[in-house]
Amino acid sequence: MESFDAGGEVRHWSAEVNGISLHVAEQGPAAGPAVLLLHGFPELWLSWRHQMAALAARGFRALAPDLRGYGDSSAPTDPAAYTVLHLVGDAVALLDHLRLPKVFVVGHDLGAQVAWHLCLLRPDRVRAVVVLGVPYFPRAPRPATELFAAFGDGFYITQYQEPGRAEKAFARYDVATVLKKFYSIELDSITAPPGVEIIDFLEASSSSPLPWMTDEELGQYAEKFQKSGFTGLLNYYRMMDTNWRLTAPWHGAKITVPAKFIAGKKDTGFESFGTKRYVESGGLKSNVPDLEVAIIEGHHYLQQEQAQRVNTEILSFLDKFSEN
Template structure:
């Protein structure tokens, strides 16, 4: 059985990053989302290694064993792309296929957009590429969804991370269940007087793809860190809009693949962006919809995701 190994890599962005890796061959960089870490790619690391690739899943800036700076401004999209490019350089300096899920997807899309010389191909899961809007995003989200919407709520200091850090096992269990294809499909909007996790019910039992051991593994990975770094990513949404003016409506040129579940509220709420994805990603090879799958694409449907990834990689 292929072994997943762990080490720390001094990315050329200046951040010392924890990575999980397996296999040898062309580099595939796997970028997780919120509230996860490298562990969300546990099924892909071994499958890609067995298919002849060097699969690397970092804990991204602010997360789990990597940790990160205290300054919220150090979590902009330019820092995150810099980390991805810095890892590619540190892991051999050639080019990589960059795969991202949830928050990792915008990092992957922007890495392909800003540094196409370092990207052989790009895969986005759940979150499609969205062209830069004409106005900053947070005020727009507040108008559309209210102050309780999680991305708006995460702009507040201290309270959002305190909610997630209070009982990490419950936070992972409730988030992973609620947004899955087995969950209620509840939007992450905090009820009046409550928190974001109050929108996520406790499952009567875990879905088949998620075990108590998985929850314990996530909790263990966060033993030396907290949720401030991950939530700082959201605190840069308007700053990212400012910083990316030079790439306004710029195309993404590398070959691309998009994968999403048809029960993922993130994807089903972005149908127009998905329908027009090839307008800004002209080398889009395929869009793959997974029936009955929710937000946690590669964890809920590992075999189907692995098949789609490996087919895309071999065709490059």
């Protein structure tokens, strides 16, 4: 993969941490305040290319790993290797490897879940957190699959639970088409009709390929997913019930780290499951007391679609801590 060269050269390296190899893309001065960037599904470090350049230009040290299961990082086949404790453990081990006692954290989508839980489990390692797309929800009274059962078998998370099912469905398309389908996701496409696989129900954008991604960039993503496959990514969803059991000791706990939540007005996840009401009614703030919220134009992949606005939101928040 070619380095994205803006605001300074992107450096690539790997570290053996927490029993796996993590590939990390880094940009900015090594002595600058560190910002750990955690991508979502189905993405890579490359999803942060615009933020890395902006952070580096402001003197921050941007660190964007491929999460386990993605890109050039290790992809264990066992679903049990993808619990939230493994994922938070990867982040903590990476900080230890770099001898960074405390960092800023930015997370999106599944990376948002990792960011929130890093704040929950190890607040001593986080200066402040910016989260895109997925707010912090307190631990539910029942496991996730029980809650999602109401949406039926066509619901995407339900379809992802059975090992091999989604992988088989994805394999009917070339990798670039699979990715394009996800990047074009709309609110009415997260639940397929009975008997239809979600990947078949999703429609790819008619643009070439998307207004916020070039053909070359899509090719870079496709090259990595062609090599790694999708099982590691799907295993995150297969551990939802296990995560529910593992996080029982933190039931009712609040996020005490200073936080900023950014969502797109047309984000599928923000518009569904009562998320918008939860955020706007103050439910999120009751669980994350030290909170700022920014609802901006855009869809789910905000850091790429609305890069300049997201950069402004992140930098204005981090600036508040620059002298701390």
